[in-house]
Amino acid sequence: MSRHIPLVLIPLLALAALPLVGSVPTWVTLTVAGLAMGMMIFMMASGLTLVFGLMDVMNFAHGIFISVGAYGAATVLTRMGGQMQGGTLAGDLSVMLPAVAAAIALAAVMGWFFERVLIRPVYGDHLKQILITMGGLIVFEQLIHVVWGADMIPLPRPGAITGSFILGDAAIERYRVAAVVVGLVVFAAMWLVLNRTRIGLLVRAGVENPEMVESLGYRIRRLFVGVFVAGSGLAGLGGAMWAMYQEQVTPQMGMQVLVVVFIVVIIGGLGSVGGCFVGALLVGLMANYTGFLAPKLALGSNILLMVLVLLWRPRGLYPVGKA
């Protein structure tokens, strides 16, 4: 039963905000925006939490994958921008899909490199992991400066997903709906892989007890590399979508989002994908409601949310076995 209590928090938060916001159309707009933001944060955070659950590695350089994904997408979008002028859905998709694919591929390759070169020698040593991943963050952020320059890159959003439509009295941006759909698809795919496939079974077993999985003859190392690469790719996807949402890319964006990602991972419980999903939606909604009601408190409200959750459940909403 206690597993379902955190789920109730999401509608509870949304309903509690309704009288504060005052008008229903505004509330609908804000709720959709909050859900969209939550979905994007979930994509960025899920890899981080899964990697921590599986191999006890907290990657402080996760923000780099987010930035690299955003830059990868931006490069493809600006190069192929000519095709978007038509404004047809097919034309837009023919640019969007390669852009997103480039973002995922670039971030995944970097994730592989990161695991292989930087993190592998320091398994089991938290202090060194934090230091090494911080070092990686410094170096790769500088490399982003070298490759793409230090200035902000404006990012045109393809025509088919700009603009908004009217539902009742509420204006809803198309892009936000698209983000919610993509987020749900990713969550569903992750849930299916984790709960319905053999690999998912091994990953879940690995989170519970890695030694036992290894002693049964499975190479947990290889499994881990796979999860790390997949998590990095997801962060790249999230970064690309976040960049299109903000319509710009900066070298610092990964680090800025990473603070919110950490809050989400802490709220959800380190290592828990389900908790990460609930946490991301809570944070997204909270940020949008407070952004409307008291703009100065937006990030502060998320810290407050984190403190409240930790006071209620000191190890997050869904604590994972060994954490």
Added chain:
Amino acid sequence: MKRLLSGDLPRSKVLAVILVLVFLGLVLAPFIFPGTRSLNVAAKVAVFILLVASYDLLLGYTGIVSFAHTMFFGIGGYGVGIAMAKMGSGWGSLLLGISTSLALSLAIALAIGLLSLRVRAIFFAMITLAVAAFFQILASQLSDFTGGEDGLTFRLPELLRGRLTAYYVVLAAATVLFLALLRVVNSPFGRVLLSIRENEFRSEAIGYRLVTYRTMANCLAALGATAAGVLYALWLRYTGPDTTLSFNIMIDILLMVVIGGMGTMYGPVLGATLFVVAQNYLQDLMKLASGATSGIPSFLQFVPQVLHPDRWLLWLGVLFIVCVYYFPSGIVGRLRR
């Protein structure tokens, strides 16, 4: 001498010579390196030695990573800045600013420690990152109070207005506080911190409460950083987000402590000195190198890019990673071998 250094001697001739040189260089800086720029560098070195040493108490001695050290640095700076800017440039407002910021830092450090240090060290690292980011935004949002992105400029009491007096006040305070930190790490309390770093399970089994000791270390480090922030604000007569709160300074502190040497108080001395001097003078050198290589063939075009003066953090980052892998005790560790 031995008493002054709390029995923690350099234990290496080269290290001893370097330390003496750094100290003499700082004391004589106004005379041997005349000019505003070099005096600024010297004052920054003194302040950062204290700041990084207090961080080493956490990272090197207790084995916990905090990302909120610049927050405490900033509390010190803003405490003095707000008090002096709003209440006039008297000694009263200076003392009030210092005591308020120390009390605030202590309260926040205690709260963070009690909330997060009982779970796991990694939790602490993440929570401090979030809280520090929050504080940074708070400082830029409450612009009526903190001056926002522009920061605060203020006047000092009459006595501290001379550059030379101000410099020696900063240096003396930093030296005394550094020696105090040296005293702390070589006390029985410091030994307990070391034992927690080496094996927390055994330390707890012997009967030391981990949360208590870690939280105390966190509070002491926070107070040290706050004091450093006060001194830096006094020297600059200015407080702003870029000089105190920015995440870049947190990264600088990490680089200094790891390259200098974690787990010894002399590491921060070397790290901070090298880093601050390099920050101010290495970039000139890189500008030369970048200019000299700009005429090379086009397929090597990235070379001048990589040698660009703004990219010096790239090389320090690589050095940082190499240090963590191969020289976990940094320069000081190598010298002591």
